[in-house]
Amino acid sequence: MTAARTISIEAGSGGRAGRDLVEELILPRLNNRFLLPLPDAAVLDPIPGRLAFTTDSFVVSPLFFPGGDIGKLAVCGTINDLAAAGARPLYLSCALIIEEGLETAILEKVVSSIARTAKRAGVLVVTGDTKVVERGAADGLYLNTAGIGTVPAGVNLSPARPRPGDAVILSGPPGEHGLAILAAREKLSVSPQLKSDCRPLHSLAAAMIASGADLKFIRDPTRGGLAAVLNELVGPAKFGVEIEEKLIPRRGKFRAALEILGLDPLALAGEGLLCAVASPADAGRVVAAMRKDPAGKMARVVGRVTGDHRGRAVLKTEAGGERIIDWPAGDPVPRIC
Amino acid sequence: MKDQPLNPELFRDPARARELAEDIRRIASGRSLQLMEVCGTHTVAIARSGLRSLLPPGIRLISGPGCPVCVTPQPVIDGMIVRSAQPENILATFGDMLNVPGSFSTLREEKARGGDVRIVCSPLAALRLARENPRRRVIFPAIGFETTVPTAAAAVLEAEKTAVGNFFLISAGRLIPPALKFLLSDPETRIDGLLCPGHVSAIIGLEPYRKIARRFRVPCAVAGFEPVDILGAVRELVRQAVEGRSEAVNLYRRVVREGGNPKARRVLGKVFRPAGAGWRGLGEIPASGLALRPAYRRFDIDRVSPIELPPAKKVPGCICGRILRGLSDPADCPRFGAGCEPRRPLGPCMVSAEGACAAWFRYGRRAAIPPGETVR
Amino acid sequence: MCLAVPMKILAVEGETARVSLHGLEQEIDVRLLDNPAPGDYVIVHAGFAISRLDPEEARKTLELFRKYSPDRECFSPPPSPGERPTP
Numbered sequence: 001m002t003a004a005r006t007i008s009i010e011a012g013s014g015g016r017a018g019r020d021l022v023e024e025l026i027l028p029r030l031n032n033r034f035l036l037p038l039p040d041a042a043v044l045d046p047i048p049g050r051l052a053f054t055t056d057s058f059v060v061s062p063l064f065f066p067g068g069d070i071g072k073l074a075v076c077g078t079i080n081d082l083a084a085a086g087a088r089p090l091y092l093s094c095a096l097i098i099e100e101g102l103e104t105a106i107l108e109k110v111v112s113s114i115a116r117t118a119k120r121a122g123v124l125v126v127t128g129d130t131k132v133v134e135r136g137a138a139d140g141l142y143l144n145t146a147g148i149g150t151v152p153a154g155v156n157l158s159p160a161r162p163r164p165g166d167a168v169i170l171s172g173p174p175g176e177h178g179l180a181i182l183a184a185r186e187k188l189s190v191s192p193q194l195k196s197d198c199r200p201l202h203s204l205a206a207a208m209i210a211s212g213a214d215l216k217f218i219r220d221p222t223r224g225g226l227a228a229v230l231n232e233l234v235g236p237a238k239f240g241v242e243i244e245e246k247l248i249p250r251r252g253k254f255r256a257a258l259e260i261l262g263l264d265p266l267a268l269a270g271e272g273l274l275c276a277v278a279s280p281a282d283a284g285r286v287v288a289a290m291r292k293d294p295a296g297k298m299a300r301v302v303g304r305v306t307g308d309h310r311g312r313a314v315l316k317t318e319a320g321g322e323r324i325i326d327w328p329a330g331d332p333v334p335r336i337c
Numbered sequence: 338m339k340d341q342p343l344n345p346e347l348f349r350d351p352a353r354a355r356e357l358a359e360d361i362r363r364i365a366s367g368r369s370l371q372l373m374e375v376c377g378t379h380t381v382a383i384a385r386s387g388l389r390s391l392l393p394p395g396i397r398l399i400s401g402p403g404c405p406v407c408v409t410p411q412p413v414i415d416g417m418i419v420r421s422a423q424p425e426n427i428l429a430t431f432g433d434m435l436n437v438p439g440s441f442s443t444l445r446e447e448k449a450r451g452g453d454v455r456i457v458c459s460p461l462a463a464l465r466l467a468r469e470n471p472r473r474r475v476i477f478p479a480i481g482f483e484t485t486v487p488t489a490a491a492a493v494l495e496a497e498k499t500a501v502g503n504f505f506l507i508s509a510g511r512l513i514p515p516a517l518k519f520l521l522s523d524p525e526t527r528i529d530g531l532l533c534p535g536h537v538s539a540i541i542g543l544e545p546y547r548k549i550a551r552r553f554r555v556p557c558a559v560a561g562f563e564p565v566d567i568l569g570a571v572r573e574l575v576r577q578a579v580e581g582r583s584e585a586v587n588l589y590r591r592v593v594r595e596g597g598n599p600k601a602r603r604v605l606g607k608v609f610r611p612a613g614a615g616w617r618g619l620g621e622i623p624a625s626g627l628a629l630r631p632a633y634r635r636f637d638i639d640r641v642s643p644i645e646l647p648p649a650k651k652v653p654g655c656i657c658g659r660i661l662r663g664l665s666d667p668a669d670c671p672r673f674g675a676g677c678e679p680r681r682p683l684g685p686c687m688v689s690a691e692g693a694c695a696a697w698f699r700y701g702r703r704a705a706i707p708p709g710e711t712v713r
Numbered sequence: 714m715c716l717a718v719p720m721k722i723l724a725v726e727g728e729t730a731r732v733s734l735h736g737l738e739q740e741i742d743v744r745l746l747d748n749p750a751p752g753d754y755v756i757v758h759a760g761f762a763i764s765r766l767d768p769e770e771a772r773k774t775l776e777l778f779r780k781y782s783p784d785r786e787c788f789s790p791p792p793s794p795g796e797r798p799t800p
């Protein structure tokens with residue numbers, strides 16, 4: 001099986017070829033005591049406390065991009081969804097939908113990346129599935145991961161909790177994943193390469209919770225970027241949000257690329273940052289705790305929850321003007337105009 | 338860019354911006370004036386940095402014809418879309434065109450259906466695609482104004498020099514001064530000052546605006562794109578208007594030379610000649626478009642391989658044309674935010690990031706904010 | 714209508730130049746410019762340098778864009794030598 005250079009449609013059947021794919025390509029990389037006997041369902045050890053449970057599907061082109069690949073993205077994405085719920089991630093599932101003809105070497109690299117990322121984050125992939133679809137029915141490879149984690153007692157996160165005066169905190173520069181993907185996809189030849197910020201954020205979230213601060217809301221601004229998160233936050237609420245443009249963390253290279261491509265970082269996805277709301281008295285503590293984590297070195301308070309302009313997210317611009325941060329429209333594309 | 342004083346941060350300084358805004362308020366002293374920002378990049382810059390919130394209520398900034406996506410006529414867009422669906426073609430376009438609604442589809446939809454649409458950031462990247470795909474025809478829609486068209490012209494000259502036979506243009510370039518003259522000749526338009534496009538001016542220089550200022554008695558200020566640049570130019574226009582003067586001034590001298598960029602104009606003029614052309618919303622304007630000169634006709638896809646297009650469909654209710662002429666605000670359109678929004682655009686002004694409707698919707702929805710009030 | 718960013722020329726080779734902005738480097742075409750040289754700041758649009766930036770003029774413009782005061786000319790800049798005055 002490993003001799004085959006591409007994945008055939010038979011590998012997705014319930015037959016021998018499918019079993020070979022799992023046993024020879026996947027199991028050696030993802031081995032653990034829950035997965036090994038290949039039961040129909042993983043039977044887990046008892047987990048104390050409240051559970052958080054999430055799922056997400058991953059479609060990315062190109063499959064490999066500076067700073068990551070679809071495998072790393074799929075593991076981090078689900079870990080980060082759990083982290084944003086305040087949970088400590090424990091177990092993941094992973095399903096692969098493979099386009100017939102995908103090079104075996106590519107699949108090997110992706111599965112290795114899944115294994116590496118999960119191991120580093122201390123989570124186990126305990127169940128999975130593989131399907132092969134006909135050529136043209138998928139774009140190379142799609143992944144789905146689901147995850148289970150435990151939520152420590154006392155954590156109470158909800159978009160209904162923020163109150164006027166609360167601080168809005170950002171752990172790092174927004175939009176770096178989206179920009180790196182765009183640069184890779186459009187073959188923007190710049191150097192150094194723009195790397196995606198894709199990384200697991202569970203230890204950052206744990207540090208925030210361990211600071212003892214009263215955290216009210218956490219989200220990871222992935223697709224739709226910070227703009228979507230802020231709009232989601234103020235959507236049904238009786239408050240508004242005000243962000244100071246000059247406080248938003250930024251890094252030179254990315255800023256340059258944003259200017260060259262004419263893109264708004266608030267509308268671009270990040271895969272390695274968290275946005276949080278905490279009471280003003282606690283904000284300093286949270287930020288200090290975040291900065292001790294490698295993923296939170298650039299953390300800072302970027303704005304506040306307000307009693308006025310209810311239901312709107314407003315940006316106070318560098319020049320001192322104000323504008324509404326709207327829901328992003330569609331997939332951002334580079335422009336010259 | 339740390340080198341003072343080229344550091345753009347200096348042109349974003351909120352203290353300076355506030356001072357300029359105060360000056361504007363004082364000089365205008367309650368008058369109502371309509372200033373047109375000719376250039377779509379100004380429209381975006383104004384919206385992104387929230388400059389309207391700094392201006393006194395009487396000073397209205399209206400968006401002019403300087404958005405190439407918005408002014409490209411429907412049949413030209415339909416032509417791009419039809420060609421993108423033909424299997425022998427690669428349509429290599431600036432990202433700006435991707436979501437523009439044609440009569441029946443968009444480039445993004447054709448791409449989803451299997452059309453080979455590639456996004457390029459330079460005409461030379463399109464030329465490179467042609468070299469890499471010798472069996473396909475690479476078609477580049479040469480949209481844009483005096484700033485952009487010289488780059489397409491340079492690509493044509495390069496293709497000629499290196500004998501690339503499968504590189505073609507859809508010649509859709511437009512010239513700004515004829516459009517301004519056309520607008521200002523319309524007795525209906527009321528424009529008290531023109532905020533003139535910085536990067537177009539870097540090519541054409543000041544002379545065209547001097548003529549316009551003299552002939553139509555309208556103050557013209559060439560401006561850069563940072564908030565302080567724009568406010569400084571608005572102050573200049575307001576002062577001139579208040580004093581009854583109409584001069585053309587260059588407030589973007591770090592980039593714009595009096596005589597523009599003659600070398601770029603030479604390249605442009607070598608490949609293209611002025612020709613009558615249609616502008617969406619404005620109609621036919623003499624000598625406002627660009628046609629390939631006879632020596633370069635073999636690059637003109639519409640000549641090499643003409644296509645039949647079904648008649649273009651109009652968007653009922655869309656008032657992009659009135660907005661481009663400064664007669665209406667996006668909020669005056671009954672479909673603005675009610676059926677037409679950036680996610681599902683009906684008219685071109687909502688598609689282009691720099692279209693007046695999209696900029697208004699995204700960065701300062703007036704429908705949600707009472708006129709003259711800031712968001713607070 | 715024309716998004717263009719200022720970048721610094723690092724090296725020129727024939728009709729192309731290596732430019733940088735905030736540490737990000739790119740290749741652009743300089744054939745629309747006369748005598749581009751390393752150290753020049755240029756305005757880049759659609760992959761081409763279309764104009765050169767002049768630091769002295771930037772300084773003057775900043776000077777001009779200060780709060781209006783009666784004892785200082787804050788508006789229409791005087792034409793530089795060789796330029797025709799505004800009619």
Ligand code: SF4
Pocket residue numbers: 652654655656657660667670671672673674677678682683684685686687688694
């Ligand atoms: S809101 Fe839509 S329909 Fe109305 S003028 Fe703008 S683009 Fe046209």
